[in-house]
Structures are given as C-alpha cells and as structure tokens.
Amino acid sequence: MYAADEVVCVRDPWLPDRLLRTERDALMPLLRRTPEARFELRTACPGWTARQVLAHCAAALVRIVEGRLEEGVFLPEANAADVAEREPWKLGRVLDELERGFSEAGPVIAATEDGTLDAVALGEWVHAGDVREAFGEPGAYGGASLDLALPLLSVTSRRRDTPALVAVVPDRPEPLALGGPVEGRAPARYRGDAATLVRLYSGRPLVGTRYELTGATEQELLIYR
The missing domain is CATH 1.20.120.450 (dinb family like domain)
Known part of the structure; x- marks a missing residue:
C-alpha cells in the first residue's frame, strides 16, 4: 500500500x-x-x-x-x-x-x-x-517520450507542492506516485490513461477524456500556473 x-x-x-x-x-x-x-x-x-x-x-x-x-x-x-x-x-x-x-x-x-x-x-x-x-x-501527449516524461512529471509535481496522488495507469507495472504528502490528508487517487494524467497536471483541455479522480481537485494538481 x-x-x-x-x-x-x-x-x-x-x-x-x-x-x-x-x-x-x-x-x-x-x-x-x-x-x-x-x-x-x-x-x-x-x-x-x-x-x-x-x-x-x-x-x-x-x-x-x-x-x-x-x-x-x-x-x-x-x-x-x-x-x-x-x-x-x-x-x-x-x-x-x-x-x-x-x-x-x-x-x-x-x-x-x-x-x-x-x-x-x-x-x-x-x-x-x-x-x-x-x-x-x-x-x-504520448509517444516515445512518455516513459521519460512521466518520471519527470512525478518529480516536478512534488517540487510544485501538489498533493500526493496515486495514479493507476493501464500498461504500467506499478502505480505512479505524484505530488507530496499533506499532513492529515490521504493521497488522492487517479485511474485513467497516461496522456490524460499529463493533461490534468499541465492544465490542458480534458474534453473527450475519461478518468476517475478522488481526493483532489483538478486545480490542485496544476504544475504550470
């Protein structure tokens, strides 16, 4: 866990x-x-x-x-x-x-x-x-560079003080850990594809996407403001 x-x-x-x-x-x-x-x-x-x-x-x-x-x-x-x-x-x-x-x-x-x-x-x-x-x-927001971008997103999301989040992404052997701990607050949960995860954190349009997000708002996850 x-x-x-x-x-x-x-x-x-x-x-x-x-x-x-x-x-x-x-x-x-x-x-x-x-x-x-x-x-x-x-x-x-x-x-x-x-x-x-x-x-x-x-x-x-x-x-x-x-x-x-x-x-x-x-x-x-x-x-x-x-x-x-x-x-x-x-x-x-x-x-x-x-x-x-x-x-x-x-x-x-x-x-x-x-x-x-x-x-x-x-x-x-x-x-x-x-x-x-x-x-x-x-x-x-995918392609050959995605496997390099996701670890960098994980580090950047923590540096930008977004709340801790566990992302369950298809075709990934383990959940992705993003953001950092907030006292008294359980990690948020995301389930969806990697490209949509990138859209969430970078503030890109989410029209036509499907994902589940609990324990955090989209606005809290933004790394570029």
Whole structure:
C-alpha cells in the first residue's frame, strides 16, 4: 500500500536531457515536413498559434543554453516578448533555434544542482503535445517520450507542492506516485490513461477524456500556473 510519507523525490539530473533529445528526434522531422500554413493553427495555449508556441519553446531553451536567465525570465510577459521578437523570423530560423535548444539545453539543466530548470524540459515536451494536437497528430501527449516524461512529471509535481496522488495507469507495472504528502490528508487517487494524467497536471483541455479522480481537485494538481 502506498503511503504519502513514503514518496521519495529523487532527481535524475540527466533525465531532462534524455527527454529533450528523444523529443527532438520525434518532433523535428514532423515540423520540417509540415506545410508552413499549418503553423498558424491555434493551440491549447490561449492566444498562441503553433508557430508561436514553438517560438516560445525555442527561446526558452536557448536562454538556458546561453545562460540568459535573469529574474522573471519565464513569466508570461517575458515569454510574450520572446515570441514577439521572433515574429519577423522565417519559420526555418525558428525551427533551427528549436532544434539547437533541444540538442544543447540538457547538459546545462543537468548541471543545475537544485533542479529548478527540470520543469522547463517537461514543459517543452507538453508544448510539443500542444503542437501535435493542433496539427491533428495522434498521441499528442504520448509517444516515445512518455516513459521519460512521466518520471519527470512525478518529480516536478512534488517540487510544485501538489498533493500526493496515486495514479493507476493501464500498461504500467506499478502505480505512479505524484505530488507530496499533506499532513492529515490521504493521497488522492487517479485511474485513467497516461496522456490524460499529463493533461490534468499541465492544465490542458480534458474534453473527450475519461478518468476517475478522488481526493483532489483538478486545480490542485496544476504544475504550470
């Protein structure tokens, strides 16, 4: 039986790098062959097209690579400024910057002793799902990277102080432990597929999904606010 006080948050510093590189190899060929007009499709991110989401992703990763991490760098206003800066760029330049970020940010993230940038790598993977969904691609928040993303989600959910939760997911040999213990409160329970679990924690639309959640609200599970 899982108990809230048994959760151990163990960081694998190279997990974000493996996630980013795996996602690079899966996503970039899709982006390179997609007609440019499709990048103007709207995504689950309010107000942002697929192109703008990718511009944000590229800017965030290259900021990490180049050490440009001044205070407030990932706040909404700064993100919007990064996207606006890239509006005049040709799409190919945005994709080149994104591929560079996927390739080079991982070692920098690994070198951060406190793991504060790990959530950025997870966010990049979630945003890749946003773009896949906008393009109508199957498995938007799944695919080859899912086995790397779920452990990172577990660690990030604990760092972001979400309540302890036990997730029973089909095809997983054991339940997933997310979040951290709250005194006097039993762990919440989730039963459903992994992609929907990702949607819950990242605040993505849940229309058309099926899941059971007891002991917590959807709002309490959000790791990106």
